[in-house]
Amino acid sequence: MLTDLNIAILGGDARQLEVIRKLTELDANLILVGYDQLDHGYTGAKKMEMDEVDFTSIDIIVLPVSGTGQKGEIDTIFSNKKMVLTVEQLKLTPPGCHIYSGISNAYLNKIVSDSGRKLTQLFERDDxxxxxxxxxxxxxxxxxxxxxxxxxxxxxxxxxxxxxxxxxxxxxxxxxxxxxxxxxxxxxxxxxxxxxxxxxxxxxxxxxxxxxxxxxxxxxxxxxxxxxxxxxxxxxxxxxxxxxxxxxxxxxxxxxxxxxxxxxxGLPGIVAPKTAGKIVANVLSQLIYEDRKSRKG
Missing domain, CATH: 3.40.50.720 (NAD(P)-binding Rossmann-like Domain)
Incomplete structure (x- = not known):
């Protein structure tokens, strides 16, 4: 279980709904940013604006499969509001904060490195x-x-x-x-x-x-x-x-x-978002669980 773990899910497409569903089943505390047009409610999940997030309490940040743009912009299909991830926000997070993304780019690599946080690219994994x-x-x-x-x-x-x-x-x-x-x-x-x-x-x-x-x-x-x-x-x-x-x-x-x-x-997110989302959700939840377990020793 992921009880008491604070996870911010920033933007994404229909695949992220399976991620949200899986993480709520595991009792994580979720903050959903860029989901103001999502009608479905999830127990233990709160919708927020980017400027409302208390990054000092965030243990995990989950980005869309596409990561960020070259200036930190984050895509979402559930909101028309613009979102940007900055190095200043990452520096506010606890030292052990872990960022998960599908892929990365030069911008995301730099702000993660400059903030001293850890990034895992899910699509670099063979499974x-x-x-x-x-x-x-x-x-x-x-x-x-x-x-x-x-x-x-x-x-x-x-x-x-x-x-x-x-x-x-x-x-x-x-x-x-x-x-x-x-x-x-x-x-x-x-x-x-x-x-x-x-x-x-x-x-x-x-x-x-x-x-x-x-x-x-x-x-x-x-x-x-x-x-x-x-x-x-x-x-x-x-x-x-x-x-x-x-x-x-x-x-x-x-x-x-x-x-x-x-x-x-990104064809999987278009033709089979539920299946593609479950693939991401299962691997992501296992990685978070293993990371938490290793920290506890």
Whole structure:
């Protein structure tokens, strides 16, 4: 149980509702910031404005999956009011205050470091990322069906990256009968791609592998689908970029070429927020429990 633990949940989307539900079941004291438009009430949870929060009493801060913006802004779908997390607020918290976020950026890393607090990125964990790849793959299938006039079966599908998301997406499209090619850099990934029955290629040869592509799915958060690559694609190709913002696609050039390209991070929160929320809630609650237990010795 998390009795007497003061947890501030700052912003978020529908996934955070499962986090709130789980933490209230564990008897934590919750402060919900950015939830003024949420009708549902939770026992042990209080809605507050950012300037009403007594940060000196906060043991845990839970940020949205997306973390913060580059200036500390926090997104929420349950309020129209702007929220910003600052280093001054973090410095007010007790020395043992722990911040949890899905991902991070330079701003969040700096204010956590400057305040001497601890940050855990949930999506850096293999368990969260692998579980989360399931709704990501389902959402990708949904987008491809919606935005093409062909079946996935027998389509020429190129997947870039063979990490936790790329592997699940590749298997899912292969199961639907697509002709799947997967691009990677590491030799062990190339070997695993071949072993799993996909057609492997090195990413250095990417522009030579897309001449007949119907669907290109990128999972790499760097400028991989550039103008050289897009210029070699047929005009009917669809690009779905699953990498975190700003993605790895030259969207301006794709539009110029008349190729449909969509940035689609955070698909689990769109297509399956309840399932995605439970994944985050279960891991988060276990981490908080273990952290509390270790402090007590």
């Amino acid at each position: 969260v990322a692998i579980y989360n790849s399931i709704p990501t793959a389902e959402g990708t299938i949904m987008m491809v069906i919606q935005h093409t006039d062909i079946t996935i079966h027998q389509s020429n599908t190129v997947i870039l990256g063979f990490g936790r998301v790329g592997m699940t997406v590749a298997r899912s499209f292969q199961a639907l009968g697509a002709n799947v090619k997967v691009g990677a850099r590491r030799s062990e990934h190339i070997a695993r791609i071949a072993e799993m029955g996909f057609t492997p290629f090195h990413l250095d040869a990417l522009k030579n592998e897309v001449w007949n592509v119907d669907v290109c799915i990128n999972t790499i958060p760097s400028a991989i689908v550039n103008s050289d690559v897009i210029s070699k694609m047929p005009s009917h190709a669809l690009i779905v970029d699953l990498a975190s913002k700003p993605g790895g696609t030259d969207f301006r050039f794709a539009e110029k070429r008349g190729i449909k390209a969509m940035l689609a991070p």
